[in-house]
Amino acid sequence: MTTAEKTYDVIVIGGGAVGENVADITVRGGLRTVVVEAELVGGECSYWACMPSKALLRGTEALSEARAVSGAAAAVTGEQDVAATLARRDSFTSSWRDDGQVDWLRRAGIDLVRGRGRLSAPRRVVVTPPDGTTEVTLVARHAVAICTGSQAAVPTIEGLADVRPWTSREATSAQAAPGRLLIIGGGYVACEMATAWHALGSTVTMLVRSDRLLPGLEPAAGEAVADSLRKSGVDIRLCADVRSARREDGEVVLGTSDGDLRGDEVLVATGRAARTEDLGLDVVGMERSGYLDVDEDLRVTGVDGCWLYAVGDVNGRRLLTHMGKYQARQAGSAIVARARGQAVDLTDWSPHVATADRFATPSVVFTDPQVASVGMTAAQAADAGRAHRVVEYPIGQVGGARLFADDYTGTAIAVVDTEREVLLGMTFIGPAVAELLQAATIAVVGEVPIRRLWHAVPAYPTISEIWLRLLESYRG
Amino acid sequence: MTTAEKTYDVIVIGGGAVGENVADITVRGGLRTVVVEAELVGGECSYWACMPSKALLRGTEALSEARAVSGAAAAVTGEQDVAATLARRDSFTSSWRDDGQVDWLRRAGIDLVRGRGRLSAPRRVVVTPPDGTTEVTLVARHAVAICTGSQAAVPTIEGLADVRPWTSREATSAQAAPGRLLIIGGGYVACEMATAWHALGSTVTMLVRSDRLLPGLEPAAGEAVADSLRKSGVDIRLCADVRSARREDGEVVLGTSDGDLRGDEVLVATGRAARTEDLGLDVVGMERSGYLDVDEDLRVTGVDGCWLYAVGDVNGRRLLTHMGKYQARQAGSAIVARARGQAVDLTDWSPHVATADRFATPSVVFTDPQVASVGMTAAQAADAGRAHRVVEYPIGQVGGARLFADDYTGTAIAVVDTEREVLLGMTFIGPAVAELLQAATIAVVGEVPIRRLWHAVPAYPTISEIWLRLLESYRG
Numbered sequence: 001m002t003t004a005e006k007t008y009d010v011i012v013i014g015g016g017a018v019g020e021n022v023a024d025i026t027v028r029g030g031l032r033t034v035v036v037e038a039e040l041v042g043g044e045c046s047y048w049a050c051m052p053s054k055a056l057l058r059g060t061e062a063l064s065e066a067r068a069v070s071g072a073a074a075a076v077t078g079e080q081d082v083a084a085t086l087a088r089r090d091s092f093t094s095s096w097r098d099d100g101q102v103d104w105l106r107r108a109g110i111d112l113v114r115g116r117g118r119l120s121a122p123r124r125v126v127v128t129p130p131d132g133t134t135e136v137t138l139v140a141r142h143a144v145a146i147c148t149g150s151q152a153a154v155p156t157i158e159g160l161a162d163v164r165p166w167t168s169r170e171a172t173s174a175q176a177a178p179g180r181l182l183i184i185g186g187g188y189v190a191c192e193m194a195t196a197w198h199a200l201g202s203t204v205t206m207l208v209r210s211d212r213l214l215p216g217l218e219p220a221a222g223e224a225v226a227d228s229l230r231k232s233g234v235d236i237r238l239c240a241d242v243r244s245a246r247r248e249d250g251e252v253v254l255g256t257s258d259g260d261l262r263g264d265e266v267l268v269a270t271g272r273a274a275r276t277e278d279l280g281l282d283v284v285g286m287e288r289s290g291y292l293d294v295d296e297d298l299r300v301t302g303v304d305g306c307w308l309y310a311v312g313d314v315n316g317r318r319l320l321t322h323m324g325k326y327q328a329r330q331a332g333s334a335i336v337a338r339a340r341g342q343a344v345d346l347t348d349w350s351p352h353v354a355t356a357d358r359f360a361t362p363s364v365v366f367t368d369p370q371v372a373s374v375g376m377t378a379a380q381a382a383d384a385g386r387a388h389r390v391v392e393y394p395i396g397q398v399g400g401a402r403l404f405a406d407d408y409t410g411t412a413i414a415v416v417d418t419e420r421e422v423l424l425g426m427t428f429i430g431p432a433v434a435e436l437l438q439a440a441t442i443a444v445v446g447e448v449p450i451r452r453l454w455h456a457v458p459a460y461p462t463i464s465e466i467w468l469r470l471l472e473s474y475r476g
Numbered sequence: 477m478t479t480a481e482k483t484y485d486v487i488v489i490g491g492g493a494v495g496e497n498v499a500d501i502t503v504r505g506g507l508r509t510v511v512v513e514a515e516l517v518g519g520e521c522s523y524w525a526c527m528p529s530k531a532l533l534r535g536t537e538a539l540s541e542a543r544a545v546s547g548a549a550a551a552v553t554g555e556q557d558v559a560a561t562l563a564r565r566d567s568f569t570s571s572w573r574d575d576g577q578v579d580w581l582r583r584a585g586i587d588l589v590r591g592r593g594r595l596s597a598p599r600r601v602v603v604t605p606p607d608g609t610t611e612v613t614l615v616a617r618h619a620v621a622i623c624t625g626s627q628a629a630v631p632t633i634e635g636l637a638d639v640r641p642w643t644s645r646e647a648t649s650a651q652a653a654p655g656r657l658l659i660i661g662g663g664y665v666a667c668e669m670a671t672a673w674h675a676l677g678s679t680v681t682m683l684v685r686s687d688r689l690l691p692g693l694e695p696a697a698g699e700a701v702a703d704s705l706r707k708s709g710v711d712i713r714l715c716a717d718v719r720s721a722r723r724e725d726g727e728v729v730l731g732t733s734d735g736d737l738r739g740d741e742v743l744v745a746t747g748r749a750a751r752t753e754d755l756g757l758d759v760v761g762m763e764r765s766g767y768l769d770v771d772e773d774l775r776v777t778g779v780d781g782c783w784l785y786a787v788g789d790v791n792g793r794r795l796l797t798h799m800g801k802y803q804a805r806q807a808g809s810a811i812v813a814r815a816r817g818q819a820v821d822l823t824d825w826s827p828h829v830a831t832a833d834r835f836a837t838p839s840v841v842f843t844d845p846q847v848a849s850v851g852m853t854a855a856q857a858a859d860a861g862r863a864h865r866v867v868e869y870p871i872g873q874v875g876g877a878r879l880f881a882d883d884y885t886g887t888a889i890a891v892v893d894t895e896r897e898v899l900l901g902m903t904f905i906g907p908a909v910a911e912l913l914q915a916a917t918i919a920v921v922g923e924v925p926i927r928r929l930w931h932a933v934p935a936y937p938t939i940s941e942i943w944l945r946l947l948e949s950y951r952g
Contacts, residue, residue: 050937054879059548066542066552071561072535076542078551085547092879322936329930349931362935372935403530403568432911438932438940439914445932448922454805455825456914456921459838459848460798461526464914 004136008034010335011125011140012147013117013279016043018312018324019147020101023110025332026143031339033110034138036117036127042101044149044168045321047093052172053192055089057366060199064368065431068405082200086175096173113138119280123307126280142339143307145331146279146292146300147324150272150313155184158244163252165245166267168193177201178264182254184242185269186213188365191225193267194234195367203233205261207240207254209270214365218378218413218427220392221371228368274314284308291316296346296353298331306338317357327354349445360444364434369410372437375425375444376415387419393469395430400462405431412466416474421450428466436464450474480612484510486811487601487616488623489593489755492519494788494800495623496577499586501808502619507815509586510614512593512603518577520625520644521797523569528648529668531565533842536675540844541907544881558676562651572649589614595756599783602756618815619783621807622755622768622776623800626748626789631660634720639728641721642743644669653677654740658730660718661745662689664841667701669743670710671843679709681737683716683730685746690841694854694889694903696868697847704844750790760784767792772822772829774807782814793833803830825921836920840910845886848913851901851920852891863894869945871906876938881907888942892950897926904942912940926950 010026012019015037023033040047059080066072094100105112113136115129125138152167154160165184166174171193177200183190186208198204206213206229213222213236226236237258244255245266254261274291284303286292292310293301294317300308311331312324334344334352348355365371381388395401395410402408410430417424426440443453454471458464486502488495491513499509516523535556543549570576581588589612591605601614628643630636641660642650647669653676659666662684674680682689682705689698689712702712713734720731721742730737750767760779762768768786769777770793776784787807788800810820810828824831841847857864871877871886878884886906893900902916919929930947934940 045936051875051879054876054937058879059545062542062545062548063551066538069535069538070564071557072538074557074560075539075552075554077554081547081550084550088546088882320936322933322941325936326931326933349928351927351930356931356933360931360933362933364935364938399527400530403527403534406564434935434938435908435911435940436914437938438912438934438943439918441934442915442918442924442929442932443922446919446922446924446928448918448924451827452825452922453918454827455802455832455836456918457798457802457832457836457838458914458917459840459910460521460796460801461530462840462910462913464911465798467914 004134005139006136007139007141008032008111009140009142009339011036011117011138011144013125013144014043014147014149015041015112016147016149016312017045017321018149018328019043019145020105021325021328022145022147022311022332023105024108025329026335027109029332029336029339031142031336034113035105035110036113036115036125036138038114038116038130040096040098040101041105041112042098046101047096048169048172050321051092052089053196054366055092056085056172056196056200057192059085059088060196061368065405068407068431070406080199082177085200093173116278118278119144119283121283122305140307143309143335145309145311145335146314147311147328148275148279148314150319151275152268153271153273154268155270157242160245160268163245163247163266166265168269171267171269179203180205180263182207182252182261182263182266183269184266186210186215186222187269187271188214189269190267191229191365191367193269194229198229198232198234205235205263206237207242207256207261208236208238209240211238214371217371217373220411220413221365221373221427221429224369224411224429225365225367225371272313272319274316276314297334297344298327298354309335317354318361320361320363323357323361326356330354356445360441362437362441364437366434369430370433371427371429372433373425373427374437374441375423377425377427378413378415381415381424386417386424388424389416389418389474390414391416391470391473393466393473395428395433395463395466398463398465398469399460400465401430403461404463412470414470414474416450420447422447423450432463436466439464439467480610481615482612483615483617484508484587485616485618485815487512487593487614487620489601489620490519490623490625491517491588492623492625492788493521493797494625494804495519495621496581497801497804498621498623498787498808499581500584501805502811503585505808505812505815507618507812510589511581511586512589512591512601512614514590514592514606516572516574516577517581517588518574522577523572524645524648526797527568528565529672530842531568532561532648532672532676533668535561535564536672537844541881544883544907546882556675558653561676569649592754594754595620595759597759598781616783619785619811621785621787621811622790623787623804624751624755624790626795627751628744629747629749630744631746633718636721636744639721639723639742642741644745647743647745655679656681656739658683658728658737658739658742659745660742662686662691663745663747664690665745666743667705667841667843669745670705674705674708674710681711681739682713683718683732683737684712684714685716687714690847693847693849696887696889697841697849697903697905700845700887700905701841701843701847748789748795750792752790773810773820774803774830785811793830794837796837796839799833799837802832806830832921836917838913838917840913842910845906846909847903847905848909849901849903850913850917851899853901853903854889854891857891857900862900864900865892865894865950866890867892867946867949869942869949871904871909871939871942874939874941874945875936876941877906879937880939888946890946890950892926896923898923899926908939912942915940915943
């Protein structure tokens with residue numbers, strides 16, 4: 001088999017949002033760039049994660065908000081049209097066709113090679129096309145960026161793999177609500193999909209190994225989401241032990257410490273694993289699979305020469321689309337700088353390093369209530385030995401929140417560095433808090449002193465007035 | 477008539493939100509404080525402005541948002557319950573009773589004297605009770621703060637005063653939607669009340685002297701609100717000249733350059749005037765009425781001794797509740813510092829001066845679309861001779877906005893200082909942008925460098941991702 005060979009400045013393995021963003025930056029920097037993708041260009045986020053999950057959730061949220069305002073509630077007399085919601089979701093995924101994304105690559109001047117990419121030597125990537133046609137060898141003058149992302153990790157429970165469980169992919173792309181949906185897991189995928197499918201008609205049972213939902217976030221977040229899910233009728237079993245799985249007459253049967261549980265589908269949402277199999281990492285002396293360790297500018301740690309980067313989920317730093325895209329901008333800038341023989345600035349907050357990964361990672365869980373958080377939780381500040389104070393305030397006492405919804409219930413939790421007098425972290429729990437988060441992210445990233453934040457007056461009457469209440473509480 | 481006399485550290489004339497906040501700060505600072513109020517404690521904002529207007533608007537907004545999501549729209553089959561909306565508005569104004577506010581004063585340790593306050597000599601205020609009982613003379617050891625606010629200015633149009641026009645007070649407290657509502661004015665009160673009463677059943681005609689709505693804001697704001705109001709059926713007449721007004725058989729008849737216009741009520745929303753009549757300002761040598769000029773720490777300019785402050789609308793700096801409350805915090809801190817013999821720091825962004833009045837005043841117009849803005853508009857930056865660049869981006873192209881509403885239409889306009897590379901101002905126009913504003917306010921107030929803002933990653937998929945688009949557009 002003859003192998004065609006083609007030389008580029010930059011090879012990007014993986015054409016999801018992260019790979020696309022690396023390529024966008026390097027092409028803008030004048031570097032010839034090729035993206036290698038075996039599945040759909042656009043990746044997990046576009047087809048099987050952020051976009052479809054939020055499209056499934058948005059209608060439920062909008063109706064819940066209207067029902068929470070007396071006067072408006074009277075107008076909401078019907079039910080959500082499930083078929084229309086699924087159709088809307090399909091439109092956000094372009095019905096799982098990537099023509100639009102491929103077109104975007106073309107217009108951006110980025111080449112695309114379809115197939116699986118594997119390192120065959122330093123700076124060399126062999127691509128095996130999906131149809132088994134001739135392999136292509138790509139050679140990178142400057143950099144290879146691995147942006148292959150992550151996939152659902154299916155735990156080793158007896159029989160589980162054989163019952164064809166849903167992962168986040170099936171949960172976000174299903175064409176009908178299962179009658180009974182079992183969910184193994186209690187993280188954000190589990191919580192969001194429980195919210196979505198319950199609202200669209202499924203009877204949902206969550207089996208959570210931990211003693212709370214949303215571990216890693218402020219404990220109040222998981223408690224609020226659990227309360228709300230339970231009130232809506234979702235059965236949540238904490239500290240649950242799933243021992244086996246089987247299909248019987250189409251039904252899924254999970255063997256648990258509490259006995260058998262039956263459902264129509266089971267969603268496994270217990271974590272993610274790096275997609276690093278068959279990437280040829282042995283070429284750079286790496287034996288083990290798993291997340292790829294990277295330096296501050298996203299270069300794979302321990303690889304000779306400044307050419308191999310791992311960006312996005314695959315490095316395990318922050319498994320969030322927006323953080324992967326952020327890393328892509330930083331790594332892309334570092335690649336361009338090195339290609340031009342310019343210095344790469346490895347100090348915190350430089351354009352070449354992903355400092356926010358460590359200090360200011362925002363995330364939103366689109367449940368009801370939503371959970372929006374950035375930076376350190378109280379527990380993380382304590383673990384890091386930072387002098388800090390935690391300030392909590394019930395969002396429902398803010399005028400803007402009371403106007404937003406009758407009986408608005410929510411909490412804001414600020415973690416303040418008492419030595420430097422800056423914000424270390426913030427968590428908002430409540431309806432429609434997603435858009436409150438960017439203010440906290442800017443405060444954390446900008447290291448804006450508390451003393452100065454007093455001058456950032458929230459407009460009245462908005463929910464953002466919570467900022468004033470938190471400052472007042474901090475002052476005491 | 478014998479006059480009782482009572483000595484305090486601080487006398488606050490006017491018990492609206494601003495006066496309450498001055499008193500709160502001075503009492504917390506250990507100063508005996510009395511508030512003088514002739515009407516309802518809580519003031520304009522609580523009973524006849526922010527709270528009732530937003531309560532009137534919120535139901536309409538929530539329904540509009542639900543109707544904008546296919547799938548959810550199917551559930552909105554009924555109409556808003558106008559009586560329930562008015563009842564909800566009444567609950568937000570406590571049905572125009574101030575017991576709750578009076579109770580708050582008591583619990584805060586602030587004395588209340590009901591009546592009109594008037595300076596009789598420096599540091600002396602005579603209060604005439606509403607029932608004509610014995611006058612009380614109050615003496616201030618440290619400070620008198622005038623917090624009397626503003627009132628609607630009724631223009632001198634022939635006959636207008638005699639037709640008992642609505643002002644913002646009647647427009648926010650009316651117990652039924654008038655069949656035909658004429659509105660004179662095109663500012664935020666006019667636009668919000670047109671939006672509210674149109675949605676609650678009135679046929680609305682706006683007569684606007686200017687050639688656009690919302691003067692003072694980015695021109696795109698007024699255009700977007702005008703387009704939307706017109707589409708919904710509001711008749712907007714720009715460059716309108718109202719010459720006379722009369723009542724005929726209960727109808728209001730306005731004589732305009734286009735002929736007579738008939739309605740059931742007419743709302744005058746053409747501006748505000750300081751409430752400074754009969755305050756005894758001649759005592760400090762001030763003859764003219766109108767807004768009171770103040771120094772940076774809110775002291776009335778040109779008055780001997782550091783004892784007379786004018787805080788909130790009455791100083792004409794920024795006629796917004798939240799800015800008045802901000803000024804109250806700053807002035808209150810200055811009063812406490814001076815009473816303790818401490819230095820008052822008059823530099824920008826100190827705890828004693830209202831710097832944000834000049835550089836970072838946020839405001840939200842609760843129309844559909846909403847308009848949320850802070851800092852300088854492009855025109856203001858040009859007028860001030862600041863080296864700047866304007867960056868615009870259509871919010872509807874952001875994934876989070878498309879998820880929020882089908883056919884989301886909106887615009888973000890950033891004004892960047894190209895010398896210091898910081899944000900000077902931001903305007904968001906679009907549905908539900910009110911809560912996006914605080915992020916911009918913190919960026920402006922914190923003077924966070926653009927270079928650092930790249931690290932403030934917006935969570936995906938939220939509308940806040942507009943920040944990334946604006947940064948990318950600025951980079952070019």
